[in-house]
Amino acid sequence: MLKFHDDAIELSGETGTKLKSEIIGKYYPLWWEITSGGMYRKYPYTTTIIEMNAGTGEDYIADSNETILGSSGHALNLKSTNPNTEKLNVILVEEDPQCYTHLLNVIKRNWPNLTYSKNPFENNEEDVFLLRNRSEIFDIVEQLRLGNSLFFFDPLLYTPWSEINKVARKRITDYYQTRTEFIVFLFTSDWFSGRGDLTPLPQTSQKESWGSEEVETVAKAQDLFGYDKSWMDHLLNSKPNEDKIEKMVSLYRNLLHGWFRYVLPMPFEPKVNQIYHLFMCSNYEVGINITQKFYTKYTRNPPFSPNNKTAYSKFVGLHPEKKMRGSARSDEWKILWEIIRKHDEGICDNACMDLIDIQLDGIFLQESLDWLWTKKYLKEIEHFSHNWDNIPLLYQLDWDYVEETLGITRPLKLMPLSKYNLKDSVSQLQPHDKKGTLEEWF
Ligand SMILES: C[S@@+](CC[C@H](N)C(=O)[O-])C[C@H]1O[C@@H](n2cnc3c(N)ncnc32)[C@H](O)[C@@H]1O
The missing domain is CATH 1.10.10.10 (Winged helix-like DNA-binding domain superfamily/Winged helix DNA-binding domain)
Incomplete structure (x- = not known):
């Protein structure tokens, strides 16, 4: 299913992967700047970026025939190029053997001096870790003090709820405890329109009329939602796809609310009629607020500024x-x-x-x-x-x-950046300089 262009994973969509990757690439330094305590306090706090689907560190954007840094590439770039990131850990999990080999190539080529540890973790001095199996994340979470942590789940389609739940349970042990944030990727429209070998969900909850491929998609959706079966009543019907996408987003959001008080679904439109979402999850108002402002700005949504x-x-x-x-x-x-x-x-x-x-x-x-x-x-x-x-x-x-x-009008629903207004997107904006960062976002 995965295709490569040299070492980069081949993915399409300037308003999809490219925009997502650029936003992540700008968000990581900002998140680190804030959670590490910042320049004026000399970055005193330990922070950790954990990518549960690291990929190869590079993405090839077929639409524009270019290779850009993927999310893990941005994390490594932050770690290797910023001299103040001594207390930043980067943990990259990649289970796909091909992706993993390409990731090693990308590291060697882009950051030849970067040192990292592989499991078994030979050297506890390291603060970059490469994991080939997601279950190892629990060992490392035990061994390493993560400090403020940002987990990015970025699979091709979805992450089983059991995995998200397991990581959350490990990190969030008190009521809506802070210091752990998740960004969770979910393809939303594909469940209803189909994609490659994913057949659309059936339009009825009558099991007898499902085809064998529909049975498979239902099983995947069940894996996405975990033990709760109530999603079936809302999503297995013949309502318009837009309604079902909205319902899916709200059901998934409520599931994540089990661990996070704030869950912000940010829509992306890689192609016409295709939508996916990044769900930003945090128990800290500042965290979610900055993300909202950040996304709003880069996708040209109007800011919320009540009088x-x-x-x-x-x-x-x-x-x-x-x-x-x-x-x-x-x-x-x-x-x-x-x-x-x-x-x-x-x-x-x-x-x-x-x-x-x-x-x-x-x-x-x-x-x-x-x-x-x-x-x-x-x-x-x-x-x-x-x-x-x-x-x-x-x-x-x-x-x-x-x-x-x-007399205050509620914030407008977030809209994805479409191809039509792409020209004003993130690449055209000035990268934030260190001094402007906090002032700009608080
Ligand atoms: C969607 S990309 C994201 C990579 C990276 N975060 C980036 O921005 O470049 C690739 C990830 O999907 C994973 N993957 C491959 N096949 C998959 C499948 N069938 N279902 C879910 N994830 C899959 C790969 O192992 C890899 O970690």
């Missing part, structure tokens, strides 16, 4: 008891404004780091959330999973109510 002044005057008009002197603002307003601007989907609870920054005292913070709930700005929602005990109440912003009362 604080107008919304605030409506808020205090409705709740004069919450008006404070001068420029002081009540906790309730500050919390509400933070959720509106920075919480994707408006999901929140009393363990959110940014809300704790507003009100350190957990009892007062919960009182403010209760107040927002009694005033109908927040709805109480069910938890997405049973992964933890002693969990706080989970809320979600009631956007209909916020729109109606405060």
Whole structure:
């Protein structure tokens, strides 16, 4: 199934692989800059980029006949060319033997001085690791202090839920614990339109009428969703493909919410009528927020910038008891404004780091959330999973109510960059310089 052009994996789509790779190539340095503590603090924190499907480090874009760095190439490039990345670990997993051999060639050719360790890990001094089997990731996670970690799952079609769940369980041991982020790739339209030897999902849930190839696709989809079978009711029908794609994205998002409070699906359109998504998963508002701004900018989606002044005057008009002197603002307003601007989907609870920054005292913070709930700005929602005990109440912003009362329009749905507006894409933008990076994104 995999094709190579010299050492590069052959993949199509300037608005697909090329854009995805360029975005990852710009995102890794930014993520590292932030999670390592940054230039002014001299990068004190350990960080780790883990690629679960590293590929060869290079991608060949058939449409434009060019070879570019793939995601793992960008990770290695960051490690080898930036002198401050001493505390950055790069772990690359590649199970396909051909890909793995090409990866070794790409490393030798591009970064001849780069040293790395292969399993068995002969030298614990190394901070670049090449793994040929994904189960080894658990050994290395035990042996190595990962610090702030970013896991990238980038398979050809999908990653079985059992694998995602296993890695998440290892890393996220407390309720919506921070310091672990996932980026998960999923081909979304192909499940309904077919691709190569993947037959489209059947349009009925009546098993008797499925062909043998449809049975195979259903089994793969079950592998994608794990033990839960409820996806079948939503996706095995004759509704338009766009509706089913949207439903699949929302079902998969909810699955990932079991581990992450924030899950942002970013659509890509490699070809007309073909869509895939990268799901950015984080428990840290800053992480998800930067990704959102980053994607929005590079795909030319309009930024979300609600008007604080107008919304605030409506808020205090409705709740004069919450008006404070001068420029002081009540906790309730500050919390509400933070959720509106920075919480994707408006999901929140009393363990959110940014809300704790507003009100350190957990009892007062919960009182403010209760107040927002009694005033109908927040709805109480069910938890997405049973992964933890002693969990706080989970809320979600009631956007209909916020729109109606405060006159703020909810953020627009993210749209993929199409071939038609490609000319303004990431390659044409100035690469961020170190100084501008944090100022630009915070
Ligand atoms: C989709 S690319 C991504 C590579 C890399 N992240 C990049 O940006 O260049 C190739 C990955 O898909 C994996 N792969 C190959 N065959 C596969 C299959 N049938 N299902 C899922 N993944 C597959 C390869 O082992 C490789 O890790």
